[in-house]
Amino acid sequence: MEVDGFLRGLRELQATGTLCDVVLYGSDADEGSALANGIPCHRGVLSVHSAYFRAVFTHDWKDSRDPVFQLHNVDTATMNALVQYAYSMEIGLNADNVASLVVAAEFLQMDRVAGKCWAYVQQHFLRSIFLLVEVLASDDVAVFSEDQVLQALLRWLDHDRDRRLAQLHTVLQVVRVPFLSEPAAMEYALALASAPAPSECQSGMVGRITLAGGTARHATPRDSYGARDVILCIGGHFDGDLDEVGVSDTVEVFCPSMPSVWRLPALPGFVNGCQAVMLDASGMLVAGHSGVNRLQRDRHYLGLRDEWEALAVMRMPRCNAGLAVLQGRVYAAGGCSRADRLEVLASVEVYDAQKDSWSTAAPLPVALEGMGMVAWGERLFVFGGKDEEEGIVPWAFSYDPQANAWTRLPDMPTPRYGCAVCVAPSGLVFVFGT
Incomplete structure (x- = not known):
């Protein structure tokens, strides 16, 4: 009862602005808007709940003395919910707010709030799926085409189909369907048809992540489509005499900025002594030979669908x-x-x-x-x-x-x-x- 009275007293002080020594503004607050009034708070209360605020307010920085403090990566609604928790030890979680709350709580190092959010996620939506969706929804995920995102999700499904099928409909929301090749779009449609309908909570959480930038995000390509500088190692001779057995059909990609190595689909035939050039943003031409006595005359072209075609x-x-x-x-x-x-x-x-x-x-x-x-x-x-x-x-x-x-x-x-x-x-x- 004494704790309840103490918290009630803090809420009254905060609600009336009494003894408040800082006003918080969210990332969406700008001068002249309805949000510009800010949220009056007490530095001491914020510092008890947030290691981030404690570090800011106890160091000799300009921000530590400024009566106005704006967070550029936490919106006002999310920040208001966190402030209310600081004064009441209560927070209302639902499918619409848990994604933004867990991100903000971890940024502000409000460990108790983050723990409550993850417990909610574990109960209503598996944490691993939540993280998978968050990664694959990003504009910056390193893929050459949207087909690779779909293939990653289908491989994830095949790893434990019995348990993961129930979540498939939800995670497929991260795929930007307009940018799938025709064969991949068919795969997407078949996968979607086989997936059970998601729960309201699951849909809400994924929607919060995937549509954070507005519904137009699914109508725009990812920043990484074909934009990363990579090194390709195509075909070549390995071990043994120069013959069909010792000539490779593999195509390996190295991305220095990630860094990582992965394989593209194999060439239709073994190629050694090859040359490759980019025709345009959609593909390359590769030419080479397949052995001592037989020259490979077919030339091959790689398109955005990661498929080789004989030219x-x-x-x-x-x-x-x-x-x-x-x-x-x-x-x-x-x-x-x-x-x-x-x-x-x-x-x-x-x-x-x-x-x-x-x-x-x-x-x-x-x-x-x-x-x-x-x-x-x-x-x-x-x-x-x-x-x-x-x-x-x-x-x-x-x-x-x-x-x-x-x-x-x-x-x-x-x-x-x-x-x-x-x-x-x-x-x-x-x-x-x-």
């Missing part, structure tokens, strides 16, 4: 060729007509993605293989390589597509073979390799 074959099989994209067209220059380097080529072919066809362009001034090639500005540049008579060379050439002609450039200081070429933002061209 039109080149007119001349080639490996160790130069490959680059200029003005939306793929140029394949030089290379060997067979993997055992029976014939070195000077011919150049051009791929038109709109027509899915190859045509010819002016040949290189000399037959070369293993050279580096890059597009810069309105020209192609070729560096180094191996000539049948001269061996490894320091030669450099540029190609003008308007004139359909090659021009000899000054030689590099060092002959190079199997070299990589890149253009820095400054416009400098760097050539690396043997």
